[in-house]
Amino acid sequence: MKRLATTVLIGLMALAGPALARQDDMDVNRLNSSLNQLASDPTLGTYAQAEQALAHAAIDRLEQASRSERPHALYLAERRVDLAKAAAQLQDAREKLDQLDREHAQILLEASRREAEAARMELERQRMQYQMAQEEAARLQQQGMEASQAAEQARAEAERAKKLAAAQSRVARAARREAEAAAQAARAMRSQMQGDESPTPAADKPAPKKSSSKGTKGH
Structure with a gap:
């Protein structure tokens, strides 16, 4: 009876051997x-x-492991493969995050450059406006100075004209006085000349005195 049981067990193990080998090959292939x-x-x-290399090594150890070591080697190989996938995905995520950080930094840099350029253009615009205001103020000041000079010149000319008019008035008065004096002298002279030319009446002339004969003879 024992011999029969042993024979059956050996037969079962012989049948299970190829099945286990096929299962092992499937795990390695997977x-x-x-x-x-x-x-x-x-x-x-x-x-x-590095993680992929360690996973390959773990699969190789699984393939070479004995039956008793097989479960542990399979566990380690599966964990190494999972770890390689997770490490690759993590590195990819980090790379994408770094790329996003670089793009974000580039966007910030470009925005900062645009803001700096806009600030520079605004400063240039304000400087031009200030310069134009200064030029306008200088122009108005120059016009004010010219207007003040023109007003001063006009006042001076008016003063000269006033003085000239006063001098002309004095000359005119003197000329009138001279003319009046000349007219009076002319009238006086004309009156005198008219008086000298009129004849004297005879009755008005005194009779000539006769010399006394008696007295002459007596001497």
Whole structure:
């Protein structure tokens, strides 16, 4: 009876051996396929190279492990493959985050440059306005000075004209006085000339005195 049981057990083990071997080959193939898929990924395959190498080594140890070591080796190989995938995804996420940070920094830099350029243009505009205001103030000041000079010149000319008019008035008065004096002299002379030309009446002339004969003879 014992011999029969032993024979059945050996037969079962013989039948289970190929099945277990096939299961082991399936685990190795599954893990290799998963790791190869990671390595061939255009984005993730370039990351976690060290973790991928450790996963390959764990799969190799699984393939070489004895039956008693198989469960532990399978566990380690699966964890190594999972770790390689997670490490690759983490590095990809970090790379994308760094890229976003760089893009954000570039956007901030460009915004800062635009703001600086806008501030520079505004400063230039204000400087031009200030310069134009200064030029306008200088022009108005010059016009004010010219107007003041013109007013001063006009006052001086008016003063000269006033003095000239006063002098002309004095000359005119003197000329009138001279003319009046000349007219009076002319009238006086004309009156005198008219008086000298009029004849004297005979009755008015005194009779000539006769010399006394008696007295002459007596002498």
